Amino acid sequence: MTSDTKRRILEAAARVATAKGVQALKLESVAIEAGISKGGLFYHYKTKEELLIAMVQAFVDVTENRIATIMADDLEVGAWVRGFLDACQIEEDPEVGSFSRLSVAIMAAAASDKALLKPLNDRQTHWRSALNDSGIDPAVAQIIRLAADGLWINDILDVPTLNEDERKAVYAELVRMSYGNQNRGER
Template identity: 35%
Template sequence: MGVDKKSKSRSATREKILQAAAQVVMERGVEALTLDAVAQQAEVSKGGLLYHFPNKNALIVNLGEQLLQNFEAALQNEFEQDDAPGTPGQWLRAYVRSTERMSKESLALFARLSSILVEMPPELLQSVEAYEQQCHQRLEADGIDPVQATIIQLAIDGLWFSEAFQMALPNQERRAQVVETLLTMTRSLHSTIDNEQWIMNNYLSLKEED
């Protein structure tokens, strides 16, 4: 029991530090992300911070990976709540919905972290590239025309980037129309495989990753 309590306490402290780091980045920028600033924001000793994150790069890597994990959790939730389960395009609909529903806080943190893209730790770049490859494989196995599916993905990614960096934003009515059109396209595109094969290729593989 004592070991379990210690483990939970360390996990809670680690999460508290990450939340503090995210707050520092969003309020003051990545350049303000120092170990001292995060320790002060999290109200922990610098030694306590170093126990979990030995340097600034470790904080940045974990912040970025947490963004990916949160997005994946949202994507899987949307996948399971799809209004046409077991049909081609289900993964892409989940991707569209989870992307357009990303919180303002996550968008702001992404934009801030992107400002150091050239100097981004290689471990985080590798995680991002691996996740993008995983998404590409899912897209290819989603049962609809892969070219049209890629166009839909790029369109929703474009909306996401425009909101993250606050540029060329459509009004809310037009935004809703764009998202609904993309979702409609996932239902109307020609299926490249039958439903049974789609389930084997996509749904089961997604569940195995849990």
């Protein structure tokens, strides 16, 4: 699909943004990090906007690929939710591309213009359907998804929200919730 160089550029951009902050995501830094020249970068991405949109798209693709992979092996109720949860946890996956580093793309894109989140926004209708049809209480499914978002955001921002033990307990509880819970109150 996309060339190897393009992929290297996207990953380099994510590394720069992660290491130095999204404000410091300069095209020259990206070029250097990717091991190419500034001209070479412009050859692939004509503007910074184009690069940011490509980063957001890559984030979406990696997330959905991961969910598809998980769902292939998991046929129980709540599989989509567990897939999403799993996608948000990827620290680094050479095969799929690094997700947690790409999630900084959302921040970088939103920082300069929220309209650049279009590739993400365009999938929300689908994601919401998937959550509503995941086989468990929709509200619970949405909560798991929101908590997963909370996890990666806090990670990106380096806010010490959870320690290692708490994170494990939270993850286990989220997985448990994703299988549905027959004993819940009915209100």
